[in-house]
Amino acid sequence: MPSRSEEKVITPQVLRDWPLPDPQGDKLARGTVLVIGGSRFTPGAVLLAGVAALRAGAGRLQLAVTESTATALSIAVPEAKVVGLPETKRGSVAGEVPEHLLELAAEADVLAIGSGLDDIEEIQKLLHKVLDVAGKDAAVVFDAYALGALSKDQELLQDRPQPVVLTPNVTEAQHLLGREPSDDLAKEALELATRYQATVSLYGHIAAPDGRAWREESGDAGLGTSGSGDVRSGIVAGLLGRGAEPAQAACWASFAHAVSGQRLAPRYGRTGFLARELVDEVAYTIATV
Template sequence: MADPCIITPGTLRAWPLPAGDARDKRGRGTVLVIGGSRNTPGAVLLAGIAALRAGAGRLQLAVAQTAATALSIAVPEAKVVGLPETPAGGAAALPQALLELVAAADTIAVGPGLDDVEETGKILDTVLHEAAPGTTVVLDAYALGALSLRPQLLEDGRRGVVLTPNRVEAEHLLGRELGADLGAEAAALAARHGAAVCLHGHVADPDGTVWREESGDAGLGTSGSGDVLAGLVAGLLARGARPAQAGCWATYAHAVTGQRLAPRFGRTGFLARELLDEVAYTIATV
């Protein structure tokens, strides 16, 4: 593996994001986030707002039915669809109305806030079957757990997938403990699944190219931070960014926004939702 490329503002300026049609929300893409059990709808909220802050034009959210009304009030910019629930409050099968949204979405993020790996596997299987060939997909949280149990889910040759694992999820996907070289581990995951990978400040493309972001700090290790990252990736994909490009821009924006919050809240005192109010500025000022 070649040495990683360091992600800097110069790196990103040389790899500009697609502008889309700024006059038309459809021209900047539609993001659908599927996740959120009865007890964790906030993960979908964080991912969805992050997608809008990254520049997506339209947002659609799917969450457990009992949380749907509250989420629609909390995120008035989004169309919210309720999902059937398991007895424990987890999201279950996708209703017909949601299948229509899956078929029409530009980017689908699956996983934030889901809490049942078997049900998530069924949801993911349906999404990958019903989504249009050109639809990009972000897999996060329990969707990665489902993929670790059923790696064949991505064997249909679909491109335009980004995985956003934390260290534990990466170990499940690899079936072993992580080594010290996270860039190499990200590259191994990318090659195994034919997908771009964002892993703890490292981004890998299936072609073997690896990038590293060096400004991320301890404050990003907070509840909901990964949901924000997944949403940023989804929003950038919806705008037309390529998978590894979306991963690099999102990883940089996530890390640098944390740096910008640290003087106000300390290195470990800011909340994931506070990233949302700053990240668009970070992207705009690259």
């Protein structure tokens, strides 16, 4: 497994030599991203991920959240189609998947699942049903509680054709590994990539299942703020929508996320900016690489 010294450092020049696809045509050419997440109490996580996907270049956005929050979210994000999902008495998205969600999942180019979800057992049921209907070429991003569900059901992705990107934080990596991560996060990222046959973006360390590895060094403490991870997973989804391969999307997203924070620091300090403000910097950061 590669050590930290064997990772390729992500720099603007590295990204320029690995240019993002530049789709021509209408919005469908830049992909349809479906974000599934939220609870009665956390629809904002889906808003952050969804708008970040648009800022990263996705052409069409669809959001699926609890029925009780769908109307408010549709007003907050007028660019998106928003559908409501059944919810439990505690306000979580229920594993009972309605037909209209399955129809969207079957047609989506990218599915981003996890932002704002909060019930692992219900998520497991939902994931099986949604992944069963997803197109074989559709990319899938797992974040937050979707990663927790995967850690409880490690065969969930087995024999599935869809390319997958996992975006864990260190705590989520611990659940996926089944042990405390070591200080060598490059090694841990590659172990996860190999175990789950997915691209992994872990705290600035990106690993592909074929053994390639990268490191992003621009991130600072301010990125550790509420909602920041939802923004990062949304950027990944948006880049996948416009045609990037999984490792490319993860590397560009890690850089865009980190440098967007750098751009905000002069105005708000190292730790004073909000995740919603990160979103507003994403398109400019990507465009100026």
